[in-house]
Amino acid sequence: MSRYELRFSGAGGQGLITAGIIMAKAASIYEGKEAVQSQSYGPEARGGASKSEVIISEGSIDYPKVTQCDALLAMTQEACNKYSHDLKEGGVLLVDSDLVKTLPKGNFKTVSFPIINTAKNDVGREIVANIVALGAMVALTGQVTRENAEKAVLSSVPEAFIELNKKAFALGFDKAVEASA
Amino acid sequence: MSKKVAFLQGNEAASYGALYAGCNFFAGYPITPSTEVAEVMSVELPKIGGKFIQMEDEIAASAAMMGAALAGFKTFDSTSGPGLSLKQELIGMACISEIPCVIFNVMRGGPSTGMPTGPSQSDVMCAKWGTHGDHPAICLVPSTVQETFEEVVRAFNLSEKYRTPVLVMPDEIVAHMRERVVFPEPGEIPIEPRRTPTVPPEQYKPYDTSFGDVPPLAAYGSGYKFHVTSLNKGQDGFPTTKAEWVQAEEERQVRKVEANADDIIEFEEYQLDDAEVVVVAYGSTSRSGRYAVNEARKQGIKAGMFRLKTFWPFPDKQIKALAGKVKGFIVPEMNLGMCSIEVERNAQGKAPVLGINRVDGEPINPDQILAKMKEVI
Missing domain, CATH: 3.40.50.970 (Thiamin diphosphate (ThDP)-binding fold, Pyr/PP domains)
Structure with a gap:
């Protein structure tokens, strides 16, 4: 049974819980796989390190939390320090290159690009940094197709912001492919 | 569709x-x-x-x-x-x-x-x-x-x-x-209707046991007038201290659930057929239990799980039957040992009951359960 474990981490307010929910929704509703999303839930939701965990599997999922992380997104140095300890050998780490300067050592692939600045400068709104990051995670993990992930994004955002999120998702996806080449 | x-x-x-x-x-x-x-x-x-x-x-x-x-x-x-x-x-x-x-x-x-x-x-x-x-x-x-x-x-x-x-x-x-x-379609899961009175309002008593242990319940505003109190009551709903009424009513209230335990209790048996060590779990902890059972089986440990879907009434009969067959029970729960009291009561000393207890706000992880299984085997 293929069990794939993702963790989206950063600071409270960066939209990482939402990014995790959309990833899980893409897998569960659009890709036809099984998926569970859970999150740390507490004072850290209002600042400090926050995380959202997603398990994706072909078969039914028992334990809903990460045991050994296949893919980690870290949007702050604090989150990177706190949540990279259980990153699997051969796994993937995606960080915002402007915010995470000290990278953990280990036998995994690290991909970095300026995620928040991509949202701010290339998409035009910093608020969609989470969707840029989601696009990148979709590209790097290969657990859901680009099309299905995009469907999940578009079904999760308000009508007026569809184009903005579409652009953010596409840029994140393409930049991750570029950065990991 | x-x-x-x-x-x-x-x-x-x-x-x-x-x-x-x-x-x-x-x-x-x-x-x-x-x-x-x-x-x-x-x-x-x-x-x-x-x-x-x-x-x-x-x-x-x-x-x-x-x-x-x-x-x-x-x-x-x-x-x-x-x-x-x-x-x-x-x-x-x-x-x-x-x-x-x-x-x-x-x-x-x-x-x-x-x-x-x-x-x-x-x-x-x-x-x-x-x-x-x-x-x-x-x-x-x-x-x-x-x-x-x-x-x-x-x-x-x-x-x-x-x-x-x-x-x-x-x-x-x-x-x-x-x-x-x-989502199930409407009607796919049958919906139990409220049992309302078949007698006219003047004959209605809210606790009339001639209709069985669960008397029909009228709705206020539907023409039926009746009294409800938190005191021990008679069949007409009015307070009473009459010994035989109070005894009979108390016993009926408990009996209507306990005597129908088989109708109420639902559970899931996972890999129990040849299990030597049985995890008794519920809620999210049972998900850790299932993960641990799968890992244990890969390592040759005959593990299984009895998952509670109904906590009360407690599945006494099922745990008693298992107790005679297994080497031990493991009860992981996010408290300091509550379900394990019930499992122990039913195990009646025939099998040890080992708790795994966390109250630190963290889930019980499968490794903890797997380690405990090795103590039993």
Whole structure:
């Protein structure tokens, strides 16, 4: 049974819980796989390190939390320090290159690009940094197709912001492919 | 036609389960980690002509739901530990007055306000013994989001069938995690109707046992006038201290649930056929248990799991039968040992019962269970 474990981490307010929910929704509703999303839930939701965990599997999922992380997104140095300890050998780490300067050592692939600045400068709104990051995670993990992930994004955002999120998702996806080449 | 699917939190699924079961009245007071239930009900109930009331506190919320239930509504309420403590007085009244209602209690750290955002399973004894006096108790403990939907529907059915309050109690992990829910079509899960009187109003008695252990319940406002009290009562609903009535009524109230335990108790047996070590678990902890059983089997350990879906009445018969066959029970739970008391009571010394207990707000991970299995084998 293929069990794939993702963790989206950063600071409270960066939209990482939402990014995790959309990833899980893409897998569960659009890709036809099984998926569970859970999150740390507490004072850290209002600042400090926050995380959202997603398990994706072909078969039914028992334990809903990460045991050994296949893919980690870290949007702050604090989150990177706190949540990279259980990153699997051969796994993937995606960080915002402007915010995470000290990278953990280990036998995994690290991909970095300026995620928040991509949202701010290339998409035009910093608020969609989470969707840029989601696009990148979709590209790097290969657990859901680009099309299905995009469907999940578009079904999760308000009508007026569809184009903005579409652009953010596409840029994140393409930049991750570029950065990991 | 394909069924409607959605990616939902356990709490959201609970609300849709209540609506599926015909709930048309919600009275509550918001509390972490169950507030999403009230949020969904506040949006959905007005659309179907139902009533949503946020009361001034948890006690008033319970009183409102019980009043509505007596007026013929199917009522729902959501809360968490501190709220469950406040509600105990009214839960006792619902037991003795035999008022159907469903209370959804998400378990967080306790006692008192404890750890509002941390998961726990430490309310399971409160579900039975929280209110004083002899009384029936039904408590369901779902472990997935889909099951949360289904168990809320079942809770409504049981509360109508046995005319008694029913508790549904997921831990915070199940309540807040998201999974796919496939909604059943209307009618796919049968809905238990309230048994109303067949006699004319002048002949009606609210606790008339000539109709069996669960007397029909009229709705206030439908022409039937009857008295409801929290005191011990006679068949006409008026207070009594008449010894034989009080004894008979107390026994009937408990019997209507206990004698139907086989109808109420649901469970899942996982890899039990040749199991030497059996995990007894419920809620999110059973998900860790299943993971551990699978890992143990890979290592050649004959492990299995008995998963509770109904915590009360407790599956005494099933645990007793297992006790004679296994080398030991492992009871992982997010409390300092509550289910393990019940397992020990039923094991009757025939098999050791080893608890794994966490109250630090972290889930019990599969490795802890696997390590404990190796102590038994």
